[in-house]
Amino acid sequence: MKTLHFKVGLFAATTLLFGAIFVLYILHARGFFEDTYRLQLAASTADGVAPGVPLVFSGIEIGRVSTLGLNDNGGIVIHAELLARNAKWLKENSTFTLDKPIVGGAKIRIDSPNLDAPALPENSTMLLLTSDVTKEIPILVERVKAILANVEHLTRKDGEVNGTLANLQTMTGRMTGEYGMLEAILGSPEKARGVTDSLEKTRALITKLDSLALKMDSMAAKADTWLFAPDGVAPHTREALAQLKLILADAQSSLKKADALMTNAVAISADVKEGTQDLAKLRAEIDDAVRKANALVNKINKIWPFSSDPEVKLP
């Protein structure tokens, strides 16, 4: 009877000890003994975010979304909670991206590119990027690059526009030469048509750029004012946009180059015979194209003002 009691006592004590340790462990794991670190995330849309969506850093869950709400301006405020011991991964330059993978639930990915950066103070409000914006910008850049390549192809030294202009030059040269007007008149209709064709291509390009701008416009509308915040756009996104702007500026300069050549050509022809009807038309078209390209770049600048200091409107 005594050994029986001893065994049962030992069993009970061990089980209770293990149980108590486990309960303490769970309380520790759930952060019962720690402070909760709170964080607000501002987003343009609550689509895909719900209470319980995990905050993931380097693939490990460090916190969860606790509540969602709207602020007075109609912006979305996401309240997230994490344990104080996990807050060390949040830095001032951390980015928060909403990931919606094809398999598995949505999660908010935290990237802290520089772990030596100052820690993010509690209760701060950060911007939540949707990964489709960041994914779309590189695609956009690729498309602009392709268009630029086309422009460059048109305006390169032995390109179509250049070639046409060179032809034009020789043609107008000939007009002043011994063969006189006749040759020029005989040669000009096709030649002039070639130039016009090139310009048609440039124009189509401009239209394309225009539609691109429209697309960016809609994207910007979607992204709303949050994108203009000082640290709102992820650095690489910002880089991508800067690149985009650069490319567009490049395109503009290319077109300007074409314009200069045209002006030159027109000047040459004007020198001779006040120019033909076609050449005047060409000039007008080039002007139009350049104006359009200018307008496009300005528009993009207006949508994404990088240099100016726009109004910061945080939800």
Next chain:
Amino acid sequence: MAALPDDVARVALELPLRANLTALDNIALIPLYQRHFTAGESVKQAQAMLEQLGYAGIAPLRDPDMTPAQRFVTQLARALILGRSRLVIDRPGAMLYDVSYPDFIRQLAEQTSSTGTWDIYDFSWNQILYSQALDPE
């Protein structure tokens, strides 16, 4: 036979001991659960009862290990410790088949200080055995 008043303690074949308890525990159950004595006190009372009957040695035995006489003594002790005014021994021949039971019962009765009456119910053809019985009926 079945409908006996509450103040009668019965010893009968139909009222066996609890098989997985020792003789002592079987007896100690009564003070323990009926009168809410402590466990130690109950065991002491039960042991005293067995000693009074002269069978202190059977205390650790369980039902299957006892002889019919020992089993009967335990059942008797359990009935006596109930402290009821009347004790009925029902057909002792069925339980005490290995001893001359009228003498055996009389001897036990003399050893106890019980104040109540002892009745023995038995078949009429066994009456001859009770030539000196206590209260043959």
Next chain:
Amino acid sequence: MNFLVASIESLGAKVTGWFIVGYDIFAFLTQSLLLLLDRSTWNRATFDVVVKQVYFTAVQILPVFLGYVLVISWLIITIILTTARDFGLTGFASEMTIRVLVLELLPFLTALFIALRSGSAINTEVALMRVNNELDALEHCKVPPMQFEFLPRLIGGVVSVVTLAGLAGLLALLLSYLSIYGLSMAGFEAFTQIIAKIFNLNILFGLIAKCALFGLAVTLIPITAGLETPKKLFMVPVSVLRGMMRVFFAIVAIEVVSLALKYI
């Protein structure tokens, strides 16, 4: 026509029988719970019997039980980990093992283990007590058998299933940690995160409540089945058979209800 009437009659008899059984079980449970509130129940003797019951139900089988848990857990963890790796879902593997083993399978198997070992024994013992008139003898002595025969078995069953399932769960947690991260503390933080995600207080209390219900089922049902045995020795096996069938259904029902509450 007669056939139809007869079948309806037999169905009615069965349904009535189920209701009577259910009523008996709940009446018995109420009685024992009321007795728990009675101060006189809490004496040294009852405690001793409870200790004895815990010894026979839990402590005696501990080595065998833990060995069995070790083998089952190891097998299932290995299967889940390998499959998860094959499908590239390793991230979900540890959560899966814990959910399957600790929350569902091990408590269920513990209940079955106790039911097979102690439940059947209790059923037989109570049936024999009834057939041998031992209960009548106790009744004659005005000693209610509830306090020292039935209540300790109920308490012992609940305590045993809860503690054994708890120990089995802890062992499985340890095993799954070792299988995933090996003998190092490297995965401790990640593992803690998973534990924190799975075990909130609701889940923990739900688990304990489920184990307690299992423990109650594997003792309460055999006792009531034993108590309703007709006073014929050859009915004891029949009583055990019926009791164990009811225990099995009750365990499955508890598991199904708990799963439904958790995931629906």
